[in-house]
Amino acid sequence: MDLKSYQDGRKDGLLLALKLVKEGGVENLEKEISFRSLTGINTALARKDLDKASEPIKSMVIDTVCVMSIHVLHDEFGFGNGRIQRFMGRFQEKADCLEQGNLDWDDIVKVNQEELGIDLQIRYNDGRKTWK
Numbered sequence: 001m002d003l004k005s006y007q008d009g010r011k012d013g014l015l016l017a018l019k020l021v022k023e024g025g026v027e028n029l030e031k032e033i034s035f036r037s038l039t040g041i042n043t044a045l046a047r048k049d050l051d052k053a054s055e056p057i058k059s060m061v062i063d064t065v066c067v068m069s070i071h072v073l074h075d076e077f078g079f080g081n082g083r084i085q086r087f088m089g090r091f092q093e094k095a096d097c098l099e100q101g102n103l104d105w106d107d108i109v110k111v112n113q114e115e116l117g118i119d120l121q122i123r124y125n126d127g128r129k130t131w132k
Contacts, residue, residue, distance in 0.1 A: 066088065
C-alpha cells in the first residue's frame, strides 16, 4: 500500500467517526467500534448502512436455508404439503423473531442442546462460538 492510499484510508475513517458522533454521540462511535471488533468487518460503511446494504443477502440466506430444509423434509422424511406449510410458517416466525431481536442465536443453540441433546455451534468471522 502506498502512502497516499494509507492517508486516504485514515481520512475516510476519521470522516466516518465524525459522522457517527454527530448522529449519535460518542456512544454511537463506541458501539461501532465494538461491532467491528466482534464481527471482523472493516468497511467504509457505518453499521446501520451496512445493515441496510446486507438486507438482501440476509433475505437470500433465509430463503436458501428454507428451500433446502423443505427439500430434505420432503425427500428424506416424507413431509407432505400440510406439514411443509406448517414448517414454513414456523420457520418464518422464528426468522422474524431473530430480526426483531426477540430471540438470538444463543437462545436457539441452548434450546437445541437442552431439549434435543444436539450441541451445534455457529462459526463467526472472529473465531468465537457464541453470539454475545
